[in-house]
Amino acid sequence: MNTHTFYKYQGAGNDFIIFDNRNGGFERNNVDLVRRLCDRRFGIGADGLMLLQNVDGYDFEMIYFNADGREGSMCGNGGRCIVAFAQDLGIVGAETDFLAADGVHHAKVHTMVGWISLKMGDVTAIERDGDAYILNTGSPHYVKQVVGLDAYPVVESGRDIRYNDTFRKEGVNVNFVEAEGNGYYVRTYERGVEDETLACGTGATAVALAMARLNGIEGFGETPIRVAGGKLTIRFNRTADRFTEVFLEGPAEFVFKGEITW
Numbered sequence: 001m002n003t004h005t006f007y008k009y010q011g012a013g014n015d016f017i018i019f020d021n022r023n024g025g026f027e028r029n030n031v032d033l034v035r036r037l038c039d040r041r042f043g044i045g046a047d048g049l050m051l052l053q054n055v056d057g058y059d060f061e062m063i064y065f066n067a068d069g070r071e072g073s074m075c076g077n078g079g080r081c082i083v084a085f086a087q088d089l090g091i092v093g094a095e096t097d098f099l100a101a102d103g104v105h106h107a108k109v110h111t112m113v114g115w116i117s118l119k120m121g122d123v124t125a126i127e128r129d130g131d132a133y134i135l136n137t138g139s140p141h142y143v144k145q146v147v148g149l150d151a152y153p154v155v156e157s158g159r160d161i162r163y164n165d166t167f168r169k170e171g172v173n174v175n176f177v178e179a180e181g182n183g184y185y186v187r188t189y190e191r192g193v194e195d196e197t198l199a200c201g202t203g204a205t206a207v208a209l210a211m212a213r214l215n216g217i218e219g220f221g222e223t224p225i226r227v228a229g230g231k232l233t234i235r236f237n238r239t240a241d242r243f244t245e246v247f248l249e250g251p252a253e254f255v256f257k258g259e260i261t262w
């Protein structure tokens, strides 16, 4: 048994356990351990867990696991939180380039407002499923417009879509969206958590791009998104079905640190 220091961060209520794994001590394939640490009753509790690791050519590497213990694809809010963690550790300054599951990301920290701007990958394909949209913003997303989102059965309907014949094997994150003011209100069922989370960064990004296509927005766009845990902003440049200069912006905050033994 050894004692390990962990850090807890949250971005718009999407919460993560982070370990500084620059010494390589955290066993990456231990699915049971990650699941136990993320468990809200038997562990620390979180939507996901991340390892900050050394990698050649970049400031650090982000390794992301969903709460079910499986290593995942890109997590947008996790990306913003691990940048805040890297700055708190003194590894990076106001800007950084780091490696994640979907490639390199550039991020800027706006310290005065506790706001982190994270550059996402380009998106070049958006598919349709009836009136819903399917796209990959680093993780796969399904975007469906609904009426009366506050009372909408997000977990039940999200689970039905995530486990239908099309998505059962690989899974999909399901975002329900309703127009609100000059932006959108979004609630997301996340694969790998298999529940609704308070925010999903790649999901908010997917919603902004899908709604830009629906509304025929070309060129630069800026979309405010309200989620249960706070506010996010997505900026992008659209040329036909190609989205470039996609930025996910929002808060990322240290919550607490502690020690755990296993």
Ligand SMILES: N[C@@H](CCC[C@H](N)C(=O)O)C(=O)O
Residues within 6 Å of the ligand: 014, 066, 072, 073, 074, 075, 076, 077, 078, 139, 140, 173, 190, 191, 192, 193, 197, 199, 200, 201, 202, 203
């Ligand atoms: N919460 C994340 C998304 C995490 C990945 C997702 N659960 C998946 O497995 O696709 C975000 O902020 O993007």
